[in-house]
Amino acid sequence: MSNQHKPLFWRDDRLPHVELRQVGDGRQVCYAPHSHTQWSIGAITSGESTFQYRHAHYRVRAGDLVLINPEWVHTCNPVSNQPWAYLMLYVDTAWLTDLRYGAGLLPEPRWQDIATATLSAPLWYRRYCRMANCLLSSHRDLLEKQTEVVEFLSDLMHELAGQPWVQQPNVPPALEALASYLDEHAAEDLSLDTLCEISGYSAGHLIRAFRQYFGLTPHAYLVNRRVQLGRRELANGTPIADAALNAGFADQPHFQRTFKRLMAATPKQYRCISPNNEIQATDSQ
Structure with missing residues (x-):
């Protein structure tokens, strides 16, 4: 795998609640079904791919966002070996819970799954990529990066607050x-x-x-x-x-x-x- 096709990861100890992944050629990466402890949101930056999310199946393409609840099993894989690229932001669940609760979007400081699985909205896609650019740039200071992350996620959580809550399964x-x-x-x-x-x-x-x-x-x-x-x-x-x-x-x-x-x-x-x-x-x- 050439360097430009390797998955790249961004982390900063000063922002321990977020991590960013960039994949330039999604044909080189295939996932088995898995889940994360974090909440995550991805942006398809070129091409298209399949998105299996629990029992639902989606076809997502450049400009789309995918939203993945913690512990929800999912896969994202190429379509017929066609090129695609994406960014994925992993967000600490406890930190995001506090953000939502502090904004008055949760009745108690306990995680509530988000019903929305995909977003096809140019505004949110551009804002996501602007945030990613800021995190990856060596010319942006810490306060600006923190501001970009909090503003984007706060505004998005408000946007999604009108969606119906996911009914939590009654696990024995x-x-x-x-x-x-x-x-x-x-x-x-x-x-x-x-x-x-x-x-x-x-x-x-x-x-x-x-x-x-x-x-x-x-x-x-x-x-x-x-x-x-x-x-x-x-x-x-x-x-x-x-x-x-x-x-x-x-x-x-x-x-x-x-x-x-x-x-x-x-x-x-x-x-x-x-x-x-x-x-x-x-x-x-």
């Missing part, structure tokens, strides 16, 4: 408790027998019921959690081999294969912070 308490257990013990070697004992479900029933409510089998959920743990370790500067072990992977090669399958980037690419590279918004509507 036993499965909620099991998901919490998997979150807390993701780096450990767990057995299906242990999960059945904790939940009180038989093996077959557990796998079917868990996938119904969480979109992934318990094993896939655990692997996804391990990748997110590894991602956090890498962002904190942990060496790849140590990040692999800390996240519960048997060895570095297994971590690298799994990380690339779910993140469409290698651990080394993720650790490498993008040089400043401004992105020009194009109005494709």
